[in-house]
Amino acid sequence: MRRTVEQFRGSTAMAQVTIRNVKKSFGAVDVIHGVSIDIKDGEFVILVGPSGCGKSTLLRMIAGLEQISAGDIEIGSRVVNDLPPKERDIAMVFQNYALYPHMTVADNMGFSLKLARVSKDEIKTRVARAAEILGLQPLLERYPRQLSGGQRQRVAMGRAIVRDPQVFLFDEPLSNLDAKLRVAMRTEIKELHQRLKTTTIYVTHDQIEAMTMADKIVVMRDGVVEQVGAPLDLYDRPENLFVAGFIGSPSMNLIKGKIEGGKFQADGGGVFPLASVPAGYEGKRVIYGTRPEHFVFGAPDGIEAKVVVVEPTGSESMVLSRVGTTELTTVFRERVMARPGETIRISPDTRLVHLFDEASGKRIVSAH
Amino acid sequence: MSRALALKPGTGTALVRHIILFIVAAITLVPVIWVAAAGFRTQISLLIGEFLFTPVMTNFTEVLFSKTSDFLLNYRNSLIVGIASTILCVGTATLAAWSLNRMDWPKWVVHVFLAWALVFHMIPSIALAGAWFGMMRTIGLDNSFLGLILAHAVLNLPMALWLMAVFVRDVPVELVEAARIDGAGTPTILGQVVLPIIAPGLAATSVLTFLFSWNEFAVALTLTMKQTATVPVAIAKFAQDYEIQYTQMAASAALSILPALVLLLVAQRFIVKGLTNGAVK
Ligand SMILES: Nc1ncnc2c1ncn2[C@@H]1O[C@H](COP(=O)(O)OP(=O)(O)O)[C@@H](O)[C@H]1O
Ligand SMILES: [Mg+2]
Numbered sequence: 001m002r003r004t005v006e007q008f009r010g011s012t013a014m015a016q017v018t019i020r021n022v023k024k025s026f027g028a029v030d031v032i033h034g035v036s037i038d039i040k041d042g043e044f045v046i047l048v049g050p051s052g053c054g055k056s057t058l059l060r061m062i063a064g065l066e067q068i069s070a071g072d073i074e075i076g077s078r079v080v081n082d083l084p085p086k087e088r089d090i091a092m093v094f095q096n097y098a099l100y101p102h103m104t105v106a107d108n109m110g111f112s113l114k115l116a117r118v119s120k121d122e123i124k125t126r127v128a129r130a131a132e133i134l135g136l137q138p139l140l141e142r143y144p145r146q147l148s149g150g151q152r153q154r155v156a157m158g159r160a161i162v163r164d165p166q167v168f169l170f171d172e173p174l175s176n177l178d179a180k181l182r183v184a185m186r187t188e189i190k191e192l193h194q195r196l197k198t199t200t201i202y203v204t205h206d207q208i209e210a211m212t213m214a215d216k217i218v219v220m221r222d223g224v225v226e227q228v229g230a231p232l233d234l235y236d237r238p239e240n241l242f243v244a245g246f247i248g249s250p251s252m253n254l255i256k257g258k259i260e261g262g263k264f265q266a267d268g269g270g271v272f273p274l275a276s277v278p279a280g281y282e283g284k285r286v287i288y289g290t291r292p293e294h295f296v297f298g299a300p301d302g303i304e305a306k307v308v309v310v311e312p313t314g315s316e317s318m319v320l321s322r323v324g325t326t327e328l329t330t331v332f333r334e335r336v337m338a339r340p341g342e343t344i345r346i347s348p349d350t351r352l353v354h355l356f357d358e359a360s361g362k363r364i365v366s367a368h
Numbered sequence: 369m370s371r372a373l374a375l376k377p378g379t380g381t382a383l384v385r386h387i388i389l390f391i392v393a394a395i396t397l398v399p400v401i402w403v404a405a406a407g408f409r410t411q412i413s414l415l416i417g418e419f420l421f422t423p424v425m426t427n428f429t430e431v432l433f434s435k436t437s438d439f440l441l442n443y444r445n446s447l448i449v450g451i452a453s454t455i456l457c458v459g460t461a462t463l464a465a466w467s468l469n470r471m472d473w474p475k476w477v478v479h480v481f482l483a484w485a486l487v488f489h490m491i492p493s494i495a496l497a498g499a500w501f502g503m504m505r506t507i508g509l510d511n512s513f514l515g516l517i518l519a520h521a522v523l524n525l526p527m528a529l530w531l532m533a534v535f536v537r538d539v540p541v542e543l544v545e546a547a548r549i550d551g552a553g554t555p556t557i558l559g560q561v562v563l564p565i566i567a568p569g570l571a572a573t574s575v576l577t578f579l580f581s582w583n584e585f586a587v588a589l590t591l592t593m594k595q596t597a598t599v600p601v602a603i604a605k606f607a608q609d610y611e612i613q614y615t616q617m618a619a620s621a622a623l624s625i626l627p628a629l630v631l632l633l634v635a636q637r638f639i640v641k642g643l644t645n646g647a648v649k
Contacts, residue, residue, distance in 0.1 A: 065545050086551035098542035102564040112550035159550075 014041045015076055015089075015166035015199040017062065022071035024057055024223075031057050033223045034071070039216075042197045044190075048210040049220035049246075055203040056171055058220075062201060063169050064088050075167060091160035092169040096176060097152045099144040099159075106131075106140040109158045130162045133192070150181045157189070161196065170202040174209065186213055207247050211235070219243050237354075241361040244289050244354060250318065250329050255288045256358065264288045269324015270303055275350040278364045286364065289354035292318070292331040295346045302345035307338045319344070400625065407619035414614055427619035438594065439620060442602035447627070448513055449588075449598055450581040453520035458574050460521065461528035462566075465536040466558065470544065482533065489526035496523075497590040504591055511593045519591060520581040527580070528573050535569030536562065571638035575631050582628065599624045 017039040024032035032054045039045045047055045060066040062073055064085035072079050080088050091112075099108050109130060110123040118126075131137045134154045144152055153173060160168055173189070174182045190213050193200055204210055210217045211231045219226045219234065219242070226246075227239045238244035244252050257266040259281050264272040272288055296302065305321035305328060312318075317336040321328050321344065330346055338344050355364040406414055408423035431439045468478045500519055501510060509515035539562055547561045563570065585600040592601055603624065606617035 063549060065548065085545075085549045090549065092546070092549050094542045094546060096540070096542055098540065098546040100543065100546075100561060111547075115551040115556065159546075163550075 016041045016074075017167060017199060017201065018072070018074040019058075019062070020072045020074070022058070022061060022073060023069045024054070024061060024066065025069050031223050032061075032069075035220075035223070035225050036071075037218055037225065037228065039199060039201065042199055044193050044200045044202065044213065044215045045218060046202045046204060046210040046214035046216070047218045047220060048204055048207055049226075051205050053220045054223040055205070055220055059092075059169050059171055059201060059203050062167075063090055063092050089166040090169055091163050091165040091167075092171065093156045093160050093173045095172040097144075097156040099152060099155055101144050104141050104143055105136060105147070105155050105158075108144070108155055109162045112159070112163045126162050126164075127158075130158045133161065133195070134158050149177055150185065153177060153185060157192070161192070161198075164198075166199065168198050168200040168202075170200065172204055173202075175204070175206070182209075189213065208249055211247065217247075219246060221246075237363065238289075239363050241287060241289075241356050244356065244363075248291055250292045250331065252289045252291050252354070253328050254356075255290075255326055255328075256285075257288060258285045259283065266324065266326045268326035270305075270326050272303065272348060272353075273350050274353065274355075278355060281355070281364065285358040287356040287358055287361075289356060290348040291352065292329045294349045294352040295328075295330045295332070296349065297330075297332040297334050297336065297344070297346055299345055299347035302347035304343050305346055307340050307342050307344055309340060310336055310338060312336070321346070403618050404622040404625075405618075406615055407622045409615050409618075411613070411615050414618075427615045428623070431616050431619045431623065438597070439599075439602060439623070441595075442597050442599050443623075445513070445592075445596055446582055446598040446600075446624075449516050449520060450578045450627075452513070453517045453524070453581045454574050454578045456517060457521040457524045457528050457577050458532070458570065461525060461532045461573070462536070462563075462570065463558075464529055465532035466562070468533060469537045470541075482530065485526035485529050492586075493523055493584070494586040497587045500587065501590045510591060511596055513596060516588060516591045516596065516598070519587050520584060523584065523587065524577045524580050528577050531569065531573045531576075532566075535566040535573075539565050568638045571635055575635045575638075578631065579628055582624075 017037075019035060019037040019039075021034050021036050022032060023030070023034050035054075035058060037045070047058060049055055057066060061068050062075075064080065064083060064087075068081050073081060075088055075090065100111065103111065106127050109127045113123045113126060127140070128137070131140055134157060136151075136154055136158055139147060139151060139155070144155065147155065153176075156173070170189075174185050177185060186209060189202075202213065211234075214231055216228065217231055217234055218228050221242055227234060227243045229237075234243060234247045238247060238252075241254060245254060255264075255266050255268075255272070257264055257268075257272075259265070259274070259277055260283065262274060262277055262282075264274055264286070266272060266288070272290075303323055305323045308320040308322055308327075310317060310319050312335065315333075317332050317334065319330045319332065319336050319338070321330065328346075336344070356362060357364055407427050408425070409418075409421050410424055410426070413421045431437050467473070468481060496519075500515075504510040504512075504515040504519075509518070543561055543565070544557055547557045552560065582598075583600060584598075585604065588598045589601050589604065592598060597605075599620070603617055603620045606613040606620065
């Protein structure tokens with residue numbers, strides 16, 4: 001606990017985190033049903049999933065704030081299942097910042113060092129260094145109530161980095177900020193990680209946050225891990241319908257229907273092209289997935305779609321249209337001047353079409 | 369007041385409002401002033417109901433300095449009992465409130481505990497006084513400060529527990545968790561994080577507890593003798609078999625209000641804040 005920043009940086013402590021078949025129940029309610037995740041030293045991992053899926057619970061088990069019902073959690077190469085938080089060498093940033101209201105910014109940041117009996121001078125130096133990294137120097141003598149939301153957020157991060165822990169844990173740290181600040185802080189946290197290279201586990205329900213910040217994303221639903229991968233892997237190759245629908249914005253069009261004669265026949269009407277038919281799926285029911293941004297506008301041999309709404313954002317146009325009763329969301333780089341009720345011709349890029357088995361919801365591994 | 373005036377729809381209603389305020393203030397203050405004034409009268413002047421009287425200091429000098437009066441001793445006794453029982457009571461209540469709120473008791477345990485405290489609070493203290501006297505005598509604590517301190521702490525515990533339970537409950541859980549991650553154990557969390565945050569509530573509860581102890585009569589009468597008697601007991605002693613010394617009684621009563629007055633003036637800000645705000649934000 002007493003090593004200085006320099007000593008720590010020079011050390012070869014490896015802070016990988018291994019979560020092995022971890023379960024959690026609150027009384028009779030099972031919340032986490034056996035989760036395994038490998039997190040490498042220095043990695044920025046984001047747990048993402050809809051609200052209530054168990055992200056916070058998992059993070060709190062890593063922090064030691066919640067008992068593990070089954071399984072193992074290792075930090076470094078120690079099993080920490082039964083260690084109290086302070087012996088796990090982690091720091092956590094809470095959604096509502098949890099700053100001590102009766103302490104100044106400097107005291108908030110130095111509290112953990114004071115408890116670890118670090119000398120006053122050393123505390124001062126380390127707080128000053130963290131404050132410099134986060135641009136908090138002018139605020140050190142203020143109280144939390146005298147700070148804006150963004151500043152509080154930064155102090156909470158300062159409190160975490162002062163301790164120089166093996167692992168940073170973040171629980172939805174940006175969700176109390178307004179949209180603009182959130183985008184700015186995203187970049188800042190990412191930069192901070194590139195600078196400190198501390199293993200980070202970050203929880204959010206916002207898939208854009210996950211996509212933009214993570215080295216590795218863990219998509220969770222109802223207490224199970226749906227898929228683990230780099231952001232673009234999840235975007236390019238979602239393993240199942242849930243991940244397909246969750247990652248990407250606007251979300252992927254997922255159309256029910258079956259494969260007939262090498263093409264996809266939607267239940268609601270409309271025939272969609274396929275690059276090839278996966279072996280054994282001719283005549284079978286599948287889900288046809290295609291991202292809004294993967295359509296070509298005005299292709300002469302395209303599908304005829306009736307425009308419902310056009311939403312121009314300036315840089316691109318989002319078009320909601322119908323093929324039969326099948327609704328399609330599409331995004332084009334071109335300016336689309338079509339009016340509601342007009343017919344446009346659009347064509348999905350067949351190389352970027354995803355097929356899912358209707359029964360299992362799993363991705364169909366195709367030849368292409 | 370100026371705000372109330374600024375919001376007024378018309379001068380007429382403001383006048384009515386002020387008259388009402390004046391009447392309420394009068395109802396509250398007149399008895400106190402009457403008692404204090406009685407302390408400056410002679411017994412005869414009081415009994416014949418003279419309206420305009422020549423103030424005399426004899427009651428006060430008699431009460432404070434005469435050889436036969438123990439009033440200063442009683443005053444000291446009341447302070448000892450009040451301060452000690454307040455520390456004991458509020459300390460216990462705060463720890464109990466922490467335990468009930470933050471130590472994962474099954475819900476029913478918490479509810480039963482708080483309900484039981486409330487029921488206990490409804491028992492008139494006079495009903496307990498006799499039993500306590502017997503118990504104290506058995507263990508040799510009758511006529512001792514410790515006995516009365518324990519009794520007052522117990523009497524005030526339900527109220528203190530209920531108040532502190534609310535204040536402790538309002539401390540955000542995340543703060544406690546943040547402190548735990550920062551490396552604090554429970555004593556440190558309580559002392560360095562929770563207490564500073566609930567300080568206004570703690571102050572309010574302490575003031576109320578102290579005042580209840582200061583005013584408590586029935587149990588104090590039962591558990592004390594001449595050497596350990598508290599102020600209310602001493603005041604009652606002015607009513608003797610053949611004579612009631614109204615004016616000395618009044619002078620003592622006026623003197624006994626002083627600590628309460630000082631406490632309220634000093635701590636008023638805390639009390640209002642503590643009792644209305646829930647202490648945290
Ligand atoms: N202390 C608790 N007692 C009982 N159930 C809880 C507790 N904490 C969380 N849960 C439940 O566990 C599930 C997962 O919660 P949480 O981990 O907070 O989800 P997320 O952070 O993904 O939104 C939710 O259904 C929630 O109601
Ligand atoms: Mg959560």
